[in-house]
Amino acid sequence: MSWTKTPIRGVLLDITGVLYNSGEGDGEAIPGSVEAVARLAASGTPVRFCTNETMTTRRRLVEKLRRLGFDIELDQVFSPVPAVVSELRRRRLRPFLVSHPDVAEEFADVVTMNPNAVVLADAGRHFTYEILNEAFRVLITNPDAVLFSLGIGKYYKDADRLTLDVGPFARALEYATSRKAEVVGKPAKAFFETALRDMGVEPNDAVMVGDDIVNDVGGAQKCGIRGVQVRTGKFQPGDERHPDVKPDAFVNNLAEAVDEILRKKEQA
Known part of the structure; x- marks a missing residue:
C-alpha cells in the first residue's frame, strides 16, 4: 500500500x-x-x-x-462546538443558535441577546422551518452578521438510514442571503x-x-x-x-x- x-x-x-x-x-x-x-x-x-x-x-x-x-x-x-464557542468569544459575537438542546451547556456562557451571528449545527428533530427562517432574518437584516456552519456535510448515516446533515441548510442560507458560511469543523x-x-x-x-x-x-x-x-x-x-x-x-x-x-x- x-x-x-x-x-x-x-x-x-x-x-x-x-x-x-x-x-x-x-x-x-x-x-x-x-x-x-x-x-x-x-x-x-x-x-x-x-x-x-x-x-x-x-x-x-x-x-x-x-x-x-x-x-x-x-x-x-x-x-466543532468548543471551537466555535472559542471563536465567538474571540470576536465578541452574539449568536442565534440553531442547535440541539443537548449541547446547550456548551453555549451556557455565550451572550445570545440581539444576535449578530448565526451558528448552524445539526439540531436533529429540533430543526424546523421556523428556526431556519429566524436565522435567515438575523442575517438578512444585518449585512455584517456572520454565518457559522459546524461542518458542511451533505448527509450521514443514522442507524441504518442516511440523514441530511447541516450542509444543505447552510447552502440554503448562503443562497438566500448572498453570504458565505465560515465552516468550523x-x-x-x-x-x-x-x-x-x-x-x-x-x-x-x-x-x-x-x-x-x-x-x-x-x-x-x-x-x-x-x-x-x-x-x-x-x-x-x-x-x-x-x-x-x-x-x-x-x-x-x-x-x-x-x-x-x-x-x-x-x-x-
Whole structure:
C-alpha cells in the first residue's frame, strides 16, 4: 500500500462510521475498532479523534464511547462546538443558535441577546422551518452578521438510514442571503491543523481515516494529510469513482488500516 511508504507519526480518526455505528441506545462498535484503537495507543502512535458531531457534548460522546469499550480521553476529541464557542468569544459575537438542546451547556456562557451571528449545527428533530427562517432574518437584516456552519456535510448515516446533515441548510442560507458560511469543523483546514498541532505532528507525517470521502478524506488531503476511506459508515460504492477526491487508499474497516500502519512501523 503506497500510503504507508513514508512513516505515519500521527493518526486522525473520524468517530461515527469509523469507530461505531449509531443506533438504538449507544449504537454498536464496528467489529475490530475497539481493538484497533487500543493497538494504536499501545504502539505509542499519537491519535486524535476529529468529529463533526454537534448533537451532543464531547463529554457525553466520550462517555458513550467508553461504554462501547473504547479507551479515549476527553482531550483527544476535537469537535466543532468548543471551537466555535472559542471563536465567538474571540470576536465578541452574539449568536442565534440553531442547535440541539443537548449541547446547550456548551453555549451556557455565550451572550445570545440581539444576535449578530448565526451558528448552524445539526439540531436533529429540533430543526424546523421556523428556526431556519429566524436565522435567515438575523442575517438578512444585518449585512455584517456572520454565518457559522459546524461542518458542511451533505448527509450521514443514522442507524441504518442516511440523514441530511447541516450542509444543505447552510447552502440554503448562503443562497438566500448572498453570504458565505465560515465552516468550523471538517473539512476546514484550521480544524485539521489544530489537531495536528496538539499531536506535534506535521501534515505529511499524518493520516486521516474516515468514512466521508469529501469532508474526511478530501479535507485532510487539502491540508497535506494522507486520506484513507473505510468501507463502513456512510461509505457508498460510488465513492470509489468520485470525480474529485481520490483517497490514498480504501480499506474495509479501521482494523485493516491500523494493521497496515503498525506493520510499516514495525519494519521501520
